[in-house]
Amino acid sequence: MRAVTYHQYGGPExxxxxxxxxxxxxxxxxxxxxxxxxxxxxxxxxxxxxxxxKWFMIPLRLALGLRRPRRPILGLYFSGIVEQTGADxxxxxxxDAVYGSTGMRRGAYGEYVALPAKAVIAAKPATMTHAEAxxxxxxxxxxxxxxxxxxxxxxxxxxxxxxxxxxxxHGVQIARAMGASVTGVDAxxxxxxxxxxxxxxxxxxxxxxxxxxxxxxxxxxxxxxDTDVSAMLDLLTPGGRYANxxxxxxxxxxxxxxxxxxxxxIVAFADESRAALxxxxxxxxxxxxxxxxxxxxxxxxxxxxxxxxxxxxxxxAIVLAIGERANER
Ligand SMILES: NC(=O)c1ccc[n+]([C@@H]2O[C@H](COP(=O)([O-])OP(=O)(O)OC[C@H]3O[C@@H](n4cnc5c(N)ncnc54)[C@H](OP(=O)(O)O)[C@@H]3O)[C@@H](O)[C@H]2O)c1
Numbered sequence: 001m002r003a004v005t006y007h008q009y010g011g012p013e014x015x016x017x018x019x020x021x022x023x024x025x026x027x028x029x030x031x032x033x034x035x036x037x038x039x040x041x042x043x044x045x046x047x048x049x050x051x052x053x054k055w056f057m058i059p060l061r062l063a064l065g066l067r068r069p070r071r072p073i074l075g076l077y078f079s080g081i082v083e084q085t086g087a088d089x090x091x092x093x094x095x096d097a098v099y100g101s102t103g104m105r106r107g108a109y110g111e112y113v114a115l116p117a118k119a120v121i122a123a124k125p126a127t128m129t130h131a132e133a134x135x136x137x138x139x140x141x142x143x144x145x146x147x148x149x150x151x152x153x154x155x156x157x158x159x160x161x162x163x164x165x166x167x168x169x170h171g172v173q174i175a176r177a178m179g180a181s182v183t184g185v186d187a188x189x190x191x192x193x194x195x196x197x198x199x200x201x202x203x204x205x206x207x208x209x210x211x212x213x214x215x216x217x218x219x220x221x222x223x224x225x226d227t228d229v230s231a232m233l234d235l236l237t238p239g240g241r242y243a244n245x246x247x248x249x250x251x252x253x254x255x256x257x258x259x260x261x262x263x264x265x266i267v268a269f270a271d272e273s274r275a276a277l278x279x280x281x282x283x284x285x286x287x288x289x290x291x292x293x294x295x296x297x298x299x300x301x302x303x304x305x306x307x308x309x310x311x312x313x314x315x316x317a318i319v320l321a322i323g324e325r326a327n328e329r
Contacts, residue, residue, distance in 0.1 A: 003110030012306035023114035031084040035130035035323035037108040039305035052225035075108025078135035120279035125284035132291035135317035139170035145270035146243040152181025162223035164190030172197040177288035292316040
């Protein structure tokens with residue numbers, strides 16, 4: 001099969017397309033014909049090994065490969081069609097359209113990926129194309145997780161910092177669907193996009209320091225790695241909740257102490273689950289979550305796709321079309 005591979009850490013140019021062996025389907029596995037994979041920030045970070053938040057770099061380097069990447073095929077989030085099911089698999093059949101996460105196995109940048117049937121895989125939302133669905137799991141699962149942990153209530157005011165990003169844009173939509181009024185913070189050229197996701201207010205972070213806002217918020221969902229957390233906490237109403245999806249070590253250490261304070265700090269990472277994917281698919285089919293795809297590029301343009309993500313020249317998600325049916329529902 002063809003796959004986008006990398007054999008050394010570095011810039012987008014380390015990516016190339018190669019012929020590699022097609023994975024075999026074990027008894028407890030699904031072989032999935034990948035149709036589309038998100039070229040997400042996490043893929044780019046694993047490629048370059050450059051992280052804004054540094055505390056997990058040592059364990060991650062051990063996991064990914066000390067001198068060079070141990071697994072040459074990137075790709076965390078995908079949508080595709082079940083090609084084959086192992087002898088022990090129940091609940092999936094060849095031909096099923098599915099979407100999900102490969103987890104740390106990666107491999108969604110190849111034409112086929114073999115995953116355990118118990119992996120984070122669910123029926124693709126029927127109203128989305130494969131390319132649109134591939135852009136959901138990362139942003140959707142993380143945003144849903146943090147906003148649920150923050151116990152957003154109807155009528156709450158929610159600030160999403162980094163609202164034009166893949167996780168932030170899902171956060172705006174999910175907070176809105178939970179009945180909140182949403183203020184999105186991002187760069188000016190993303191204002192229309194963030195408002196189209198459901199934000200009723202927008203702050204351009206390059207013009208205005210968000211910590212100087214006069215408004216107060218019941219919930220802040222922060223995806224920006226270098227925020228001044230103390231100043232963000234001052235923006236909360238009494239009893240407010242601050243969820244940080246990209247925490248520095250100091251924020252991680254500080255979170256447990258917040259149980260004694262007037263506000264709650266939430267930093268626990270999302271536990272990717274099939275239940276979360278199913279819930280997202282239901283929200284999508286109910287019209288609560290819209291696609292956030294900026295561009296769909298062929299797998300031969302994987303380096304260009306990563307370049308667009310690295311340089312943030314995107315409004316929404318960049319998706320790689322891996323199969324011929326990427327644009328089909
Ligand atoms: N917690 C988790 O479980 C988890 C999971 C996956 C990923 N992450 C991490 O979370 C980060 C964000 O993920 P993502 O995919 O949503 O990234 P993303 O799509 O790049 O979104 C980040 C957004 O924040 C904006 N931004 C940058 N600086 C800002 C500032 N000072 N104030 C307001 N907005 C600002 C960026 O705009 P510009 O164009 O101006 O830069 C961009 O629109 C990544 O570093 C990723 O590794 C966390």
